[in-house]
Amino acid sequence: MTVGDWNDGWERLMARYQPGRAQAIERMIELVATRCEGPAPRVLDVGGGTGTLCSRLLERVPGAEVTLVDLDPVMLTIAGSSLPPSVRVVRADLREPDWTALLPDTGYDAVLAVMALHYLPPGRLTELYAELGGLVRAGGFVANVDDMPDGEAVASAVDDGEDLWGTWWSQVAEDPVLGPAVAERTRLFGESPSAEWHPPAEWHLRALEAGPVDEAAVAWRNGAQAAVVAFKAR
């Protein structure tokens, strides 16, 4: 088994936690394909994990200049071994306000996030949205797909009756290459399941518009899953 083979298990796991995942990712890619000008849009995937969005985007927009940011050494190792070498893979902690200094570029056409920002508390996510908006060029956009229930915000921890999440991570810990990265991951994120916070889409729209973007709207919804997108005026 190669490191890249762990991608399949990750996709099965994510499909369990993200109903309509394929459709959500397709919506993000469609936004890039239809709203970005030219054959080589500059795209940033924050909390990009193993690189699912990046690789699917490149199938549709092969000329895209793509950067993936994540902190998890396991995710970064899988992404680095599965994505084409043209994709820049950057290790950075979105909890830190100076993370943008680690990026190779600015002036992105699209800054995207899939199921990656619910680990951040409200204050930090508001700041991060402003930072993401600051990375976007005029006419570009920030888009985020996550659980965004109608109504009240929901706080939760990863808790699954079958503990699919825990089982997958235990299996990865046994891998001779990824095992040491799992130990490093625990040092970075801690042992216990991450706290999660899922505000409604309205909250995301207001938080986005508090930053340097202009129009924020819900671009897609499937049950509790939604995509919000915010464009920067030309």
Ligand SMILES: C[S@@+](CC[C@H](N)C(=O)[O-])C[C@H]1O[C@@H](n2cnc3c(N)ncnc32)[C@H](O)[C@@H]1O
């Ligand atoms: C549920 S996964 C989703 C990954 C990927 N976007 C996908 O859809 O397959 C959440 C991702 O956010 C990343 N992440 C969480 N907290 C982070 C932080 N503080 N800095 C950078 N990445 C973070 C995790 O490492 C993980 O890759």
